[in-house]
Structures are given as structure tokens and as C-alpha cells.
Amino acid sequence: MNSVSDCVKTKLKINDSVVVNSGSNRGKRGKVLKVDRTKGRIIVEGVNKRNKYLKPSQENPQGRMITLEFPIHISNVMYFCDKCKKGTRIGIEITDKSKTRICKSCSKSIDK
Ligand SMILES: [Zn+2]
Numbered sequence: 001m002n003s004v005s006d007c008v009k010t011k012l013k014i015n016d017s018v019v020v021n022s023g024s025n026r027g028k029r030g031k032v033l034k035v036d037r038t039k040g041r042i043i044v045e046g047v048n049k050r051n052k053y054l055k056p057s058q059e060n061p062q063g064r065m066i067t068l069e070f071p072i073h074i075s076n077v078m079y080f081c082d083k084c085k086k087g088t089r090i091g092i093e094i095t096d097k098s099k100t101r102i103c104k105s106c107s108k109s110i111d112k
Contacts, residue, residue, distance in 0.1 A: 008040035010074050011090040011101055016110070018044055019080040019087040025072065029080055033069065041071035048072050083108045 012018065016032045030045040048070045056063040078087030081103040091104040101110040 007037050008074050010035065010037065010042075011092070012042065012074070012077070012079060017080040017082065018042075018077040020044070020047055020072065020076055021078050021087055022076045023072065025076075034071070035074070036071065039071070040074050042074045042077060043069050043071050044077060045069065079103070079110070081106060081108060 012032055012035055014032050014035060017029065018032055019029045020026050025047050028044075028047045030047045032042060033045050034043040036042065046069065049067050050070050051065050052068050054060060054064050054066055079090050080086070081088045084103060084105045086105075088106075089104040090110065091102045091107075093100045093102045093107075093109075102108060103110060
């Protein structure tokens, strides 16, 4: 394990398409639902789903099981470029007015 600094640098944002490139979820693709830079973790739609038991409450006196996406480490995912059809790295293209995220392999703009 690498030591994790206070804040993990990532160019990924919510709603980006990503592919998991290591661990038990390897090869799975999904949309980013949440990025936690402090913890270096990311929640990806449909990836790392686990059952969670909800304790009984007034509405659910029996308690119940729900399926939730659990966070995975940011370093385990890559941006999925639909032009390259694979996980790629994100680059930054700086123009006069703005910074745009691009696919490092094909230079396709990520932010439309
Ligand atoms: Zn690409």
C-alpha cells in the first residue's frame, strides 16, 4: 500500500465514466457517483455493491437489507474513454480562456 497524503489528486469528477483496473471489480465500468478526495475513495455506480443491513426503525420494525455501492480506492479506477474504448489517463489542455480535461490517448475533450 502506498501512503496516502491528506488530499488525493484526481482529475475525475462526478458523472465521469470510469473502468476499474484492479481488485475484485476489475473490468467493471460505471459512472462516478461520489469522489472523496480526503479519503482517496470513489463510489462508482454498480461497482462494489454489497448488502447492508439497516437496523430496525419505526418504518422498518424488522430492519432490512439494502444493496449499496461501497467506495473503492481512486487509484483502482481510470477514466473510460468511449473513443479509445479503454481506460485512459486524463490530461489537461489549457487555452486562453479555460482548462479542459482531455483523454491523453486521443485528445478527445472530456468536458463538453
Ligand atoms: Zn481517448
